[in-house]
Amino acid sequence: MAIDLTVNTAIRTLRRRTAEFIRDAVVPAELAMLAGPGTPDDALRIRLQQQARTAGVFAPTVPRDLGGLGLDLRGQSVVLEEAGYSLLGPLAMNCAAPDEGNMHLLEMIASQPQRERYLEPLAVGAIRSCFAMTEPPPGAGSDPGQLATTARRSGQGWLIEGRKWFATGADGAAFAIVMARTGGNVGAPEATMFLIPADTPGFRLTRHVPALDSAFVGGHGEIELTDCHLGDDAVLGRAGKGFTYAQVRLAPARLTHCMRWIGLARRAHTIALAYVHGRTAFGNRLGELGMAQQLIADNEIDLAASRALIREAAWLVDTGGSGRHETSIAKTFVAEAVGRIVDRSVQLCGASGISGDLPLSAYLREVRAFRIYDGPSETHRWSIAKRALRHHASTTPTES
Structure with missing residues (x-):
């Protein structure tokens, strides 16, 4: 099969609109941020996202039925390059990590109630999210087999215990997608993903991890999960299918x-x-x-x-x-x-x-x-x- 890298007329038009939006609205905001606080906050995010809606470039990776532009990856490769021309471009267009990856995962895996509770408000920029897989040593880093956070059956639900860090955007996130070991042993675990609202008892942001990079909202969070009880409705997809x-x-x-x-x-x-x-x-x-x-x-x-x-x-x-x-x-x-x-x-x-x-x-x-x-x-x-x-x-x- 021949590889088709053709950029169609609609994508070329969207690329031009995106480039104009980044140049006129986002680059000045980025330069002001770098000259001032150095990091963005939710007030800046909300303002820029409203401007992106007005410009018709909001949510290029989000499906059309959720209010986005519904681009495939080839279209995204053109438009997200233009968004990335500023540090704040992806944030403004609601296609920044970790929300962009989380929205894709929820679109593919989440149940209908989970879509309504988590995906729909995330897609329109009403909330933020984080993804909590990485752990402090000796837990999971580049080797996911070292996953140390555990989730075990407790009554009608689950009990989660463990620590996560470098959960980007954790401060102010409405929920986290948390990876936990639900079977096997460290080195050969069976894992499950859980959707955990940030106000869940036992889920606690303990600090911002100081880091080289900082151009995102919410910092790199370290999270403790202690005596954190969840219902079965918190499981994303099927138990044991986390990896x-x-x-x-x-x-x-x-x-x-x-x-x-x-x-x-x-x-x-x-x-x-x-x-x-x-x-x-x-x-x-x-x-x-x-x-x-x-x-x-x-x-x-x-x-x-x-x-x-x-x-x-x-x-x-x-x-x-x-x-x-x-x-x-x-x-x-x-x-x-x-x-x-x-x-x-x-x-x-x-x-x-x-x-x-x-x-x-x-x-x-x-x-x-x-x-x-x-x-x-x-x-x-x-x-x-x-x-x-x-x-x-x-x-x-x-x-x-």
Whole structure:
């Protein structure tokens, strides 16, 4: 089957509207935020989301029956890149992590009562959510087999005990999707996802984890679950299927992360191009010097390669493929390429690049974490290599 990466007229129009909205409404809000508090709050989110509705670019990843634009992943790859041109763009358009991934998961798995209680208000931006899987050592991190939070049957429901951290957006979230071990042992667990309202007794946000990245509402939360009782209606999907459902969320979420961050990398590159076009050194414009041109060219190459990997993986998932291998490759490459692009842009801008006069130093802090969350590069490389070896073994005749 031929890969079709054609961008149709409707998506081109939406891309243009999105670019105009980001330029006119969101970039000024981002620059004001970076010059002031440094982090967004719910008041800013609500204001920008209302502006996105007015501009007709709100909720591009949300299905049409929930009030969104209902784009497939190929369409999202175009529009979310434009949204990502500002740190606040995805937040404004209600396609930021973790809500975007949670909405996809709920759309695929949730019961009708759960959709009405959690998904519908999340889709319109009335509430926020968080996803609580990662745990402090020795619990689950890059190895989900170390899942330590437990859920056991208690009366007519469940008793949850454990600790989570780096639950992005936890402060102020209306609910959390919590992964807990419901069978097996640490190392080989059976897991279940639970929908837990933030006001549930025994569910407690204990602190904000200090971190390099901060351009999101609600911080990175550490959560304690102590004597936390839930009914059966809190189970998302079926008990014991948590790791299966995690894959439903992870493959598209890896791609949407890539889409958003490549937009910010393009913004950093654009800032650097403007700087070297106007700055002079050694009798020439900086952009005419060979070493500067190498950095510019390498940025262009990384942007083009990242975009191609994202769109091919999006096409595969849209046409029914699992995409686990392809999204893993895209996530690894793009996470590292984005870091390279922003770092080169800082270098091209010299002292201005590390100052607060340009937003590049903030971008450098924000993109660094992408090489760790949604699977660190090393874990993805391990998985990619294992799949390649299995494929080779299954398709190559055994030699005598």
